[in-house]
Structure formats: structure tokens, C-alpha cells
Amino acid sequence: MSEAPASKPVLTLREVAEQAGVPPARLRRWVAQGLIPQYKGEWTPEAAAHARVVARMRERGHSLREIRQAADEGRLAFAYVEDLFHPTDTFVTLAEAARETGLEPALIERISTSLGLRSAHAERLSEDEVQLLRYIAAVLAAGFPLVAMLQLVRVYGQALAQIADAEVRLFHLYVHEPLMHEEVSGLEIAEQMENLARELLPLASPVMDQVHQRFLQHFIEQDVVGHMESDLDGAAEGLGRMRVAVAFADLAGYTRLTEEAGELEALDAVERFVEAVEITLPDEARVIKTIGDEVMVVGSDASTLTDWAVGFQSMQTDRPLPRIGIHYGHAIYRDGDYYGRDINIAARVAARSAGGEVLVTKSVVEHAGSHLEFDRIAEVRLKGFNEPTEIFLARIPELE
Amino acid sequence: MTEFKSESEFREVMDRTFALMSEDPDMGPKLRDADTPQRFEFTDVDLVVNIRAGGPEEPNLSWVWTDDIDWEPKVRMTMSSATANRYFQGKENIAIAIARRRIKAAGDVKAALAILPITKTLFPRYRAMIAADYPHLEG
Numbered sequence: 001m002s003e004a005p006a007s008k009p010v011l012t013l014r015e016v017a018e019q020a021g022v023p024p025a026r027l028r029r030w031v032a033q034g035l036i037p038q039y040k041g042e043w044t045p046e047a048a049a050h051a052r053v054v055a056r057m058r059e060r061g062h063s064l065r066e067i068r069q070a071a072d073e074g075r076l077a078f079a080y081v082e083d084l085f086h087p088t089d090t091f092v093t094l095a096e097a098a099r100e101t102g103l104e105p106a107l108i109e110r111i112s113t114s115l116g117l118r119s120a121h122a123e124r125l126s127e128d129e130v131q132l133l134r135y136i137a138a139v140l141a142a143g144f145p146l147v148a149m150l151q152l153v154r155v156y157g158q159a160l161a162q163i164a165d166a167e168v169r170l171f172h173l174y175v176h177e178p179l180m181h182e183e184v185s186g187l188e189i190a191e192q193m194e195n196l197a198r199e200l201l202p203l204a205s206p207v208m209d210q211v212h213q214r215f216l217q218h219f220i221e222q223d224v225v226g227h228m229e230s231d232l233d234g235a236a237e238g239l240g241r242m243r244v245a246v247a248f249a250d251l252a253g254y255t256r257l258t259e260e261a262g263e264l265e266a267l268d269a270v271e272r273f274v275e276a277v278e279i280t281l282p283d284e285a286r287v288i289k290t291i292g293d294e295v296m297v298v299g300s301d302a303s304t305l306t307d308w309a310v311g312f313q314s315m316q317t318d319r320p321l322p323r324i325g326i327h328y329g330h331a332i333y334r335d336g337d338y339y340g341r342d343i344n345i346a347a348r349v350a351a352r353s354a355g356g357e358v359l360v361t362k363s364v365v366e367h368a369g370s371h372l373e374f375d376r377i378a379e380v381r382l383k384g385f386n387e388p389t390e391i392f393l394a395r396i397p398e399l400e
Numbered sequence: 401m402t403e404f405k406s407e408s409e410f411r412e413v414m415d416r417t418f419a420l421m422s423e424d425p426d427m428g429p430k431l432r433d434a435d436t437p438q439r440f441e442f443t444d445v446d447l448v449v450n451i452r453a454g455g456p457e458e459p460n461l462s463w464v465w466t467d468d469i470d471w472e473p474k475v476r477m478t479m480s481s482a483t484a485n486r487y488f489q490g491k492e493n494i495a496i497a498i499a500r501r502r503i504k505a506a507g508d509v510k511a512a513l514a515i516l517p518i519t520k521t522l523f524p525r526y527r528a529m530i531a532a533d534y535p536h537l538e539g
Contacts, residue, residue: 150505278496279516304496311495315509371500 007321029067073112074180074189091124101137114154155336222284245302245328246346250294251320252355282308302328302367309358310394325350328363348382358394365392372398402537407445410481417488418463420525428460430518436511439473444480475512479503485537490523
């Protein structure tokens with residue numbers, strides 16, 4: 001026999017009104033007008049969540065008729081999932097948080113902005129946020145430099161915001177919208193989504209933790225190799241600067257493909273391309289970012305990255321063919337990305353290449369192995385650069 | 401340098417490797433579904449194997465050490481036995497091996513790319529197999 005579900009806590013009218021930021025009388029009016037269908041004589045968490053949604057929609061200028069229609073169609077159902085996050089009701093002031101953590105108020109504000117905390121725009125912090133600041137203070141106290149910590153915090157904020165955005169968008173596209181198309185009632189949609197989210201949410205953190213641990217292990221190994229090789233080179237690049245091989249790759253004729261074959265087919269081609277790059281890359285290189293059909297790859301070894309690019313091109317059999325440009329030089333590492341003149345050169349070289357080609361600069365040729373051949377194409381003036389750059393076509397030598 | 405002791409040892413190791421792939425409850429059905437017929441030529445030991453998805457009542461993979469087949473492989477790979485050993489240990493990057501001419505690939509190589517992620521789980525199992533039974537092939 002299954003257990004009876006635990007009864008949900010009932011809130012008072014005043015509590016719900018406070019949460020929604022509206023007077024109790026307005027809440028009563030909304031109930032009377034049928035705007036809170038979850039209200040059945042008492043304020044359950046679902047009814048309170050819906051009241052908050054209605055208040056938010058009103059603030060954004062939507063009419064009561066529009067809100068009622070959206071609720072009937074289940075378009076507001078995602079809002080109830082918010083209820084699973086148990087918002088805290090314990091807050092401290094910025095000054096108190098500073099005293100508690102030993103961090104300067106200005107630094108707390110900076111960290112909060114980077115991490116997208118609510119306190120970035122408010123004078124008070126929740127207990128959870130203070131705990132987060134305690135962790136950061138402990139990292140700094142352990143000797144991790146502030147300049148590096150601020151960058152790390154920004155990367156955490158950006159990466160996790162992207163993850164959360166993807167979770168919500170994919171849930172919306174693959175759960176919420178199909179439910180709406182099934183024409184079930186708004187209440188039923190809300191209930192189904194809340195149940196699913198209740199099961200999925202606790203899984204997100206352990207999954208991310210596992211993936212993070214694996215990547216951490218991988219990059220520590222790569223860093224050890226990189227350190228050894230740079231020591232052997234006797235390179236002293238300066239703080240935040242490093243020597244890297246940079247490749248930009250994209251699909252030649254992607255815009256035309258989009259026009260001719262349609263957006264979905266073009267997007268499929270991009271997904272297959274990015275996946276092929278990821279699964280074939282050598283261990284010492286990684287995808288830094290993708291922008292549309294363009295992929296930026298950074299590696300520590302120009303020879304290996306060029307070999308990969310040439311090998312990757314020879315594995316391509318159908319259009320649109322990738323085009324790849326590689327340069328070897330110095331880059332500034334900041335906020336999880338690479339910047340500088342040499343990065344720009346790599347991007348410009350890639351823009352010069354045609355489908356199926358790997359174009360490289362002289363610094364790549366000088367560091368490449370003997371198993372490839374490099375045909376000098378020309379000395380060209382890359383867009384935005386005054387000095388000309390020598391460009392070579394990298395290829396596998398033809399068999400005699 | 402790690403080398404197979406003989407042509408028959410190489411064939412034995414490859415047979416066991418293909419069987420690992422075919423019988424693996426995760427990898428086997430996925431490889432069957434991918435249905436990418438491949439021909440491998442191992443130059444130094446002068447062996448050819450053709451491998452494809454098994455029929456309805458057969459194991460997930462079916463392979464024959466001959467070119468005497470009545471179907472066309474989709475992908476053709478040529479390599480030495482040492483490269484094959486390194487590849488199955490997860491130590492040979494296929495794109496780099498092609499550029500360095502350790503692997504020659506022809507046909508629908510993109511189809512071979514598509515099954516790469518499926519076969520990655522084989523590497524630790526292959527390493528365990530050679531550590532237990534063919535330690536001279538490690539490294």
C-alpha cells in the first residue's frame with residue numbers, strides 16, 4: 001500500500017500577499033475573479049505560486065484577461081517549479097555580510113555581480129549567499145590570488161548561467177510545449193511539470209559535480225604536460241600570458257546552406273561538425289567556444305594541432321566542408337578565454353581558407369613535424385593588420 | 401617496441417577485441433544499429449578483416465578474415481598491427497594518425513567518425529585484456 005502524501009503547508013492571506021508584493025485586498029479580488037484557480041478555500045503553495053505569477057505578469061503590463069487565458073493554456077505552468085527552490089527568509093545586510101566573511105563590501109558587490117546573485121542589486125544577502133561568500137573568503141585566505149579568484153568567479157557565473165539557461169530552455173521545449181500541444185488543462189500541466197522537475201532537480205548537482213571532477217582531472221594532467229614542455233622551451237611568457245596554438249574552424253558556405261536547405265538542416269550540419277571536432281581532437285587541445293558554425297580550438301602544441309586539422313579534413317566526405325586556419329603565438333588567458341593579437345591572426349587566417357583547406361602561418365610551419373607538407377600560398381595583408389602575413393596550405397604529402 | 405609475437409597472436413587478440421565489442425551490452429547493440437561495414441587491412445601481418453552488423457538471429461557484429469564477401473564495406477582502413485594495438489588502447493588519435501600516415505582511410509570516413517564515441521568504452525577493456533593475457537603488448 002502506498003503512503004499517503006504529506007499534506008502541504010497552508011499559508012495565510014497576509015503571507016501570500018507579502019510574497020506576491022500586493023495588498024491582501026487585491027489578492028481577494030483576484031480569487032473572486034477566478035484568476036487563482038488553485039485557491040480552493042485555502043492558500044496552498046501552488047495557489048501562492050500562482051498569485052506571485054499573476055502579480056509579476058501585472059507588473060509587466062499584462063491585462064487580467066490575458067493572464068487568465070495564458071493560465072488556461074498552461075503557458076504559466078513553469079512558474080510553479082520555482083516553488084521547489086525554497087526561497088530563504090533570513091537576510092543580512094551588506095555590512096553584516098562583510099563583517100561575517102571578512103570580505104570588503106565592494107568586493108562582495110563585485111563577486112555578487114559576477115555570480116548573478118540577487119544581492120548584486122540589493123543591500124541585503126540571503127543566508128545561502130553569505131555561505132557562498134564564506135567559501136570564497138576561505139579560498140582567498142588559503143592564498144589563491146584575488147585577481148585569479150575574480151576571474152574564476154566570472155567564469156563560474158557565465159558557465160553556470162549557460163547551464164541553467166539550457167536546462168530551462170530544454171525543459172520548456174521538450175516538456176512544457178509538448179504538454180501544451182496535448183491540450184490538457186493549465187493546472188494539469190503545472191502538476192505534471194512540478195512532479196517531473198521535483199524528480200530531476202536533485203540530479204542536476206551530482207551530474208555537474210561528476211563532470212566537473214572528470215574535467216578537472218583531465219586539465220590537471222594537461223597542465224602538467226604543458227608546464228614541462230614550456231620549461232623545456234625556456235619560455236617566460238609573463239603572468240596570464242601563454243604560448244598557444246589556435247585554430248578557428250567553420251563550415252564553408254554555411255549561410256548558403258541555410259538559405260537553400262533551411263535552418264534545421266543547416267543546424268544539423270553544424271551539430272555534426274562540432275561533435276566531429278570534439279571527438280577527434282587530441283587530448284592537449286580543446287574547444288574553447290563555438291559561435292554559430294565557428295569553433296575556436298586551443299592547444300599547446302602547434303604540430304599536433306596541425307596534424308589533427310589536416311587529418312580531420314581528410315575525413316570529410318560531404319558538403320559543407322570545414323575550413324580551418326591555425327596560428328601559433330602568444331595569448332592572454334582571461335575569464336576562461338584567450339585574447340590577443342595572435343588569436344586575431346588565427347581567426348583572419350581561417351577566414352582566408354576555402355572548404356577542405358587548412359591554412360597556417362609561418363610560426364606553425366616552423367613548429368610542425370616533417371610528415372606534412374606546406375605550400376606557400378602568398379603574403380597577404382590580413383584584415384585589420386598593417387604588416388603582411390605569410391600563409392601556407394598544410395597537406396599530407398602525396399605518395400610517390 | 402610492443403609487437404605481436406605472431407600473425408596468429410594478432411588475429412587471436414583482434415578476434416577477442418571484436419567479440420568484446422559485439423558482446424558488450426551497451427556497445428554491441430549500438431554498433432549493430434550504426435551498421436557501418438568496415439574493412440581493415442593490417443599491412444605488416446598481411447591480414448584483412450571485414451566486419452559488419454550481424455543478421456537478425458546473429459551476434460551484434462560479424463567479421464571474416466577475408467575479402468571474399470558479397471557486400472561492400474563502407475569504410476576502408478589500412479594500418480599496421482602496432483597502430484591497431486595502440487588504437488584499441490586509446491592511445492592513437494585517428495585524425496592525427498591519418499595525418500601522420502599511420503592510418504590510411506578511404507570511403508565514407510565520416511560514418512567511421514560517427515561510431516568513434518561508441519567504441520571509446522572498449523579502450524579500458526582492451527587494456528585490461530592485454531594486461532592480463534598479453535603484457536608484452538602494453539605501452
